[in-house]
Structures are given as C-alpha cells and as structure tokens.
Amino acid sequence: QVQLVESGGGLVQAGGSLRLSCAASGRTFSSYAMGWFRQAPGKEREFVAAINWSGGVTYYANSVKGRFTISRDNAKNTVYLQMNSLKPEDTAVYYCAAPRDRGAAINAHDYEYWGQGTQVTVSS
Numbered sequence: 001q002v003q004l005v006e007s008g009g010g011l012v013q014a015g016g017s018l019r020l021s022c023a024a025s026g027r028t029f030s031s032y033a034m035g036w037f038r039q040a041p042g043k044e045r046e047f048v049a050a051i052n053w054s055g056g057v058t059y060y061a062n063s064v065k066g067r068f069t070i071s072r073d074n075a076k077n078t079v080y081l082q083m084n085s086l087k088p089e090d091t092a093v094y095y096c097a098a099p100r101d102r103g104a105a106i107n108a109h110d111y112e113y114w115g116q117g118t119q120v121t122v123s124s
Contacts, residue, residue: 002026002113004096009118019080022096033104034115036081038092050104086122097118
C-alpha cells in the first residue's frame with residue numbers, strides 16, 4: 001500500500017508562486033514515476049504534470065507548460081510541483097498520484113494511489 005501526503009497549498013495572488021510537496025511511503029519510491037493532477041469545482045480531474053523514476057523525463061499539460069515545474073528527490077521520497085505565474089484558473093484541489101506501473105502516464109486511470117489533495121486558490 002502506498003501512502004501519499006501533499007502539502008504546500010494555500011491562497012496566493014495572481015502572478016504569485018507556490019510549491020507543492022508530496023511525501024510518499026509504502027513502496028520503492030525511486031522505481032516509479034509520479035504525477036500531479038488537479039480538480040476545480042464542477043470540473044473533471046485533469047492531468048497537470050508527470051515525472052519518470054529518475055527525474056530525467058517530464059510531461060506537462062499545455063495549460064501549465066512554462067509556468068510549472070515537476071521535480072523529485074528520491075532520497076527524501078518526495079515529489080514537488082513548483083508553480084509560478086499563477087492564474088485564477090489554476091484554482092483547484094491538487095492531487096499527487098502514483099501509477100500502477102513504473103512508467104510515467106498522463107491519464108488518471110493509470111494511477112492507482114492518490115493523496116488527499118491540497119487546495120490552491122489564486123485570487124485576481
């Protein structure tokens with residue numbers, strides 16, 4: 001069983017920055033890709049970013065490309081999401097997720113384990 005605990009959400013003004021963290025436990029963290037998703041009120045959960053096991057390969061949704069950066073520290077079993085130039089439309093609950101298989105994925109159905117989510121609110 002994999003446990004994921006997110007932190008770092010909050011309220012920020014448009015143009016500001018936040019860094020989300022996700023601490024993982026329960027399996028060999030460094031052997032698996034990780035991902036971030038978000039869900040805004042009334043909308044479906046959407047892919048934000050993913051990173052492979054080593055951190056050498058990353059994927060981003062077009063809506064966040066150039067503003068968000070996913071990274072990981074395998075020594076700390078932690079994955080991060082650095083969010084810069086935040087916009088009101090980035091407001092959502094952000095979820096850390098671990099995939100069923102080792103490879104990085106952009107579809108939610110490929111992820112088996114989910115954190116509890118952390119709220120990010122961007123004011124205009």
